Amino acid sequence: MNDPIVxxxxxxxxxxxxxxxxxxxxxxxxxxxxxxxVSVTFDGRAAVRGVSLDIRRGExxxxxxxxxxxxxxxxxxxxxxxxxxRSAAVTGRVLLGDTDVYARSTDPTLIRARVxxxxxxxxxxxxxxxYENVVSGLRFSGIRNRALLQEAAESALIAAALWDSxxxxxxxxxxxxxxxxxxxxxxxxxxxxxxxxLLMDEPTSALDPIATKRIEELxxxxxxxxxxxxxxxxxxxxxxVSDRCAFLLMGEDKAGELIEYGPTAKLFSEPTDPRTLDYVxxxxx
Amino acid sequence: xxxxxxxxxxxxxYRGALAAAAVLFAALLVAFVTAMAIQAAPAFRSEGFxxxxxxxxxxxxNVYGLLPFxxxxxxTTAIALFLAVPIGIGTALSLAYLVPNRMRAPLSTTVELLxxxxxxxxxxxxxxxxxPFFATHxxxxxxxxxxxxxxFAGPNQxxxxxxxGVILFIMVLPTLxxxxxxxxxxxxxxxxxxxxxxxxTRWQVLWRVVVPGARTGLLGAFTLATGRALGETVAVxxxxxNSPHLATSLKANAAxxxxxxxxxxxxxxxxxxxxxxxxALVLLVVxxxxxxxxxxxxxxxxxxxxxxxxxx
Amino acid sequence: MSIGVLEPVSDPxxxxxxxxxxxxxxxxxxxxxxxxxxxxxxxGFLLIAVIPLLGVILYVVSKGLPAWNVDFFTQxxxxxxxxxxxxxxxxxxxxxxDGIAVAVSVxxxxxxxxxLAESDGRIGGTVRLMADVLTGVPSIxxxxxxxxxxVKNVGSYSGLAGAFAISIVMIPxxxxxxxxxxxxxxxxxxxxxxxxxxRKFTVARRVVVPAALPGxxxxxxxxxxxxxxxTAPLLFTAFGNQFLQTNPTKPMETMxxxxxxxxxxxxxxxxxxxxxxxxxxxxxxxxxxVGSRVVAARLGRxxx
Numbered sequence: 001m002n003d004p005i006v007x008x009x010x011x012x013x014x015x016x017x018x019x020x021x022x023x024x025x026x027x028x029x030x031x032x033x034x035x036x037x038v039s040v041t042f043d044g045r046a047a048v049r050g051v052s053l054d055i056r057r058g059e060x061x062x063x064x065x066x067x068x069x070x071x072x073x074x075x076x077x078x079x080x081x082x083x084x085x086r087s088a089a090v091t092g093r094v095l096l097g098d099t100d101v102y103a104r105s106t107d108p109t110l111i112r113a114r115v116x117x118x119x120x121x122x123x124x125x126x127x128x129x130x131y132e133n134v135v136s137g138l139r140f141s142g143i144r145n146r147a148l149l150q151e152a153a154e155s156a157l158i159a160a161a162l163w164d165s166x167x168x169x170x171x172x173x174x175x176x177x178x179x180x181x182x183x184x185x186x187x188x189x190x191x192x193x194x195x196x197x198l199l200m201d202e203p204t205s206a207l208d209p210i211a212t213k214r215i216e217e218l219x220x221x222x223x224x225x226x227x228x229x230x231x232x233x234x235x236x237x238x239x240x241v242s243d244r245c246a247f248l249l250m251g252e253d254k255a256g257e258l259i260e261y262g263p264t265a266k267l268f269s270e271p272t273d274p275r276t277l278d279y280v281x282x283x284x285x
Numbered sequence: 286x287x288x289x290x291x292x293x294x295x296x297x298x299y300r301g302a303l304a305a306a307a308v309l310f311a312a313l314l315v316a317f318v319t320a321m322a323i324q325a326a327p328a329f330r331s332e333g334f335x336x337x338x339x340x341x342x343x344x345x346x347n348v349y350g351l352l353p354f355x356x357x358x359x360x361t362t363a364i365a366l367f368l369a370v371p372i373g374i375g376t377a378l379s380l381a382y383l384v385p386n387r388m389r390a391p392l393s394t395t396v397e398l399l400x401x402x403x404x405x406x407x408x409x410x411x412x413x414x415x416x417p418f419f420a421t422h423x424x425x426x427x428x429x430x431x432x433x434x435x436x437f438a439g440p441n442q443x444x445x446x447x448x449x450g451v452i453l454f455i456m457v458l459p460t461l462x463x464x465x466x467x468x469x470x471x472x473x474x475x476x477x478x479x480x481x482x483x484x485x486t487r488w489q490v491l492w493r494v495v496v497p498g499a500r501t502g503l504l505g506a507f508t509l510a511t512g513r514a515l516g517e518t519v520a521v522x523x524x525x526x527n528s529p530h531l532a533t534s535l536k537a538n539a540a541x542x543x544x545x546x547x548x549x550x551x552x553x554x555x556x557x558x559x560x561x562x563x564x565a566l567v568l569l570v571v572x573x574x575x576x577x578x579x580x581x582x583x584x585x586x587x588x589x590x591x592x593x594x595x596x597x
Numbered sequence: 598m599s600i601g602v603l604e605p606v607s608d609p610x611x612x613x614x615x616x617x618x619x620x621x622x623x624x625x626x627x628x629x630x631x632x633x634x635x636x637x638x639x640x641g642f643l644l645i646a647v648i649p650l651l652g653v654i655l656y657v658v659s660k661g662l663p664a665w666n667v668d669f670f671t672q673x674x675x676x677x678x679x680x681x682x683x684x685x686x687x688x689x690x691x692x693x694x695d696g697i698a699v700a701v702s703v704x705x706x707x708x709x710x711x712x713l714a715e716s717d718g719r720i721g722g723t724v725r726l727m728a729d730v731l732t733g734v735p736s737i738x739x740x741x742x743x744x745x746x747x748v749k750n751v752g753s754y755s756g757l758a759g760a761f762a763i764s765i766v767m768i769p770x771x772x773x774x775x776x777x778x779x780x781x782x783x784x785x786x787x788x789x790x791x792x793x794x795x796r797k798f799t800v801a802r803r804v805v806v807p808a809a810l811p812g813x814x815x816x817x818x819x820x821x822x823x824x825x826x827x828t829a830p831l832l833f834t835a836f837g838n839q840f841l842q843t844n845p846t847k848p849m850e851t852m853x854x855x856x857x858x859x860x861x862x863x864x865x866x867x868x869x870x871x872x873x874x875x876x877x878x879x880x881x882x883x884x885x886x887v888g889s890r891v892v893a894a895r896l897g898r899x900x901x
Binding site: 293294295296298299300302303304306307309310311313314316317320321324371372373375376378379380383384392395396398399401402403404405406407408409410412413414455458462484486487488489491492509512513515516517518519523543546547550551562565568569572573576577579580 | 621628629631632633634635636638639640641642643645646647649650652653656657660705708709711712713715720723724726727728729730731733734735736737738741742745746765768772796797798799801822825826827828829832833853856857860861868871872875878879882883886
């Protein structure tokens with residue numbers, strides 16, 4: 001199963017939609033999120049320990065590693081999803097631009113509007129129509145302007161490659177869509193609030209191969225519009241879509257640690273750490 | 286093994302016995318409605334259906350109008366539900382989402398214990414403790430603030446429609462809260478997280494996603510609470526003042542169908558007795574319908590895969 | 598005019614992002630206030646829900662305890678004005694009537710519950726719905742039914758009629774609790790027994806029912822608690838009796854009935870007896886409720 005490693009540049013057909021420059025990985029792109037010695041503990045027991053890395057604007061950063069290595073836990077720490085879990089504690093610093101995500105003065109609601117999330121299983125709101133789902137984030141933010149809502153919805157649905165399928169049935173319920181379409185609806189919903197970062201937690205693991213492929217293509221298309229951090233347990237997927245990879249592994253104390261972080265092509269072809277080499281060669285996982 | 290003779294029963298007989306119990310039970314329910322209908326028949330024969338909307342109840346002159354009691358039943362139920370719906374849903378939301386985990390069980394048990402208090406004790410407490418309080422504090426206050434609506438005419442006597450409605454609210458609250466709490470907690474976590482992830486405040490998550498997501502189950506809880514309120518007898522009989530007139534003021538004495546039966550059944554004969562049976566039949570049919578409807582709503586939530594919902 | 602300075606191109610996408618983020622930030626304060634209010638109101642309602650319970654318990658205990666003296670438990674109800682009344686007849690009557698009701702309801706309810714637990718079809722569903730509906734039916738109608746069946750035909754009020762009515766209250770509760778308890782027994786247990794050649798009856802008797810015993814006991818205790826507190830079904834069946842009566846074919850006094858009759862009495866000593874009876878009744882119900890949980894937990898633990 002040793003596919004030749006294909007450099008991500010081969011997939012860079014995405015058209016420029018904003019005025020931000022196309023950045024080659026390896027060159028210092030502006031950093032949109034920075035993690036500084038971040039640990040997540042539950043009742044004192046660490047699930048993720050001491051992770052430091054930079055998320056670069058306009059790139060797809062993948063968090064990879066075997067199950068249990070804390071990838072999802074780390075991801076959810078980026079938009080303060082652990083806030084509702086009373087036993088959870090996040091230490092270290094998470095910076096979003098200039099904002100300290102976990103500062104007392106920072107409101108999690110605003111962070112979540114700037115850092116969106118797409119979940120493993122599509123979760124459209126069942127009581128809302130397709131249109132209402134897409135604009136739900138905007139409505140929560142207090143935006144009532146019909147024109148703005150329509151515009152944002154259309155833009156988001158186009159970006160999620162769903163516009164053509166649903167433009168004539170915006171009032172229909174989300175349950176009338178297939179699994180892959182529902183996931184793209186969730187992506188559109190997340191995009192509509194114009195976040196700076198989009199977190200994706202194994203977004204294709206509940207989908208069939210064709211839907212998976214479409215989502216992967218979407219991820220690559222979207223990265224100019226929004227920086228993406230994607231958790232995946234599928235190495236080939238990481239290779240296909242990401243510019244940079246962070247490899248996490250569970251240590252002896254059951255806490256996940258960052259083993260290696262670097263451009264995808266390099267991580268898969270010449271990893272620095274032997275454990276990374278073992279993982280990408282499929283020796284465990 | 287033991288020295289007792291091994292007693293066993295062939296499978297057929299076993300299944301037969303089980304089925305017999307079920308059939309017997311079903312027969313019981315059918316007999317229930319039938320017996321009531323048979324006793325009520327003379328009233329329908331001699332009066333037609335007119336007594337259902339007759340406005341005067343005057344046994345001395347053989348006038349049997351049930352409308353004051355039907356309206357009284359509706360009025361007390363309406364008061365109880367008007368209070369129980371917001372307070373019940375708010376309580377249920379708190380129990381499901383707004384209290385620390387370790388306090389969830391004790392607080393839920395406390396609310397459920399309200400259901401264990403017998404109806405007659407609520408009546409006693411309402412009559413001796415709450416009624417004077419109503420007469421001296423609550424009713425004057427409400428009259429001064431809301432008197433302009435015309436709903437607070439009459440003397441402050443404590444007992445009456447308002448008191449019965451309020452105590453009834455306390456009695457249906459535990460049922461409403463228990464079911465609502467379960468259906469609200471059963472809204473899938475991924476929807477709660479989806480709303481959070483798109484920038485909703487805590488209240489927005491609850492009000493715009495959780496409550497709508499549970500609406501069928503909440504409707505079921507509401508319906509079952511209505512059923513309970515419609516049929517409540519003893520507490521209401523003690524607190525409503527037992528006056529067979531249509532009440533237009535919340536402070537007035539009134540009567541409900543159950544309270545009518547309680548007060549008039551003992552000495553009723555002939556047509557009056559038959560009319561009372563008819564009233565009981567109406568009550569029974571309405572009670573069965575409302576309950577069945579409520580169970581249907583709650584069942585459909587259970588069937589759609591939500592976690593098991595405890596139904597009292 | 599300077600040359601070479603390019604006007605920034607207005608990109609609708611960037612404009613929109615700016616507008617949206619600005620709107621979100623500016624509305625945040627308002628939304629947080631609404632959120633705090635909404636959540637505060639919900640918690641306040643929780644408090645409101647708890648207060649009546651505390652109020653009832655407080656009054657029942659404080660007014661009922663003084664009524665508890667020797668006479669209370671050894672004398673029968675005396676008419677107004679005569680001192681040293683008690684509720685012996687009511688206590689005995691409740692015991693006998695509820696006892697008979699339990700003796701009838703438990704076997705019937707458990708067997709019917711067995712039926713429900715073993716049937717997943719439409720018939721089972723219908724019976725189940727009937728049981729659920731019957732638990733919510735107005736209790737006065739149950740009393741009227743008891744009157745029609747027993748009192749009308751027999752000619753007099755009796756404790757048996759009362760027991761009949763209370764059984765109708767208890768049976769559906771036991772049925773559904775039994776079904777839940779029996780369904781909770783893992784299917785593998787009965788399958789193993791059946792595969793060893795045991796008959797269904799034996800499997801039920803020796804495997805399933807014993808395994809479901811904690812849940813069954815819980816259900817029975819809760820049903821008894823429910824039945825013991827009912828008044829309306831007794832009004833026109835057992836009717837009430839000033840004297841001590843142990844013969845169930847005659848009218849009997851019960852605790853709920855005493856509370857009911859004395860509640861509206863103008864005599865202070867009778868009202869005090871009402872409070873005392875309420876305290877006793879609530880104590881019994883509390884013990885049954887708590888006991889059901891304790892028994893279930895203890896029996897459940899022993900089986901591990």
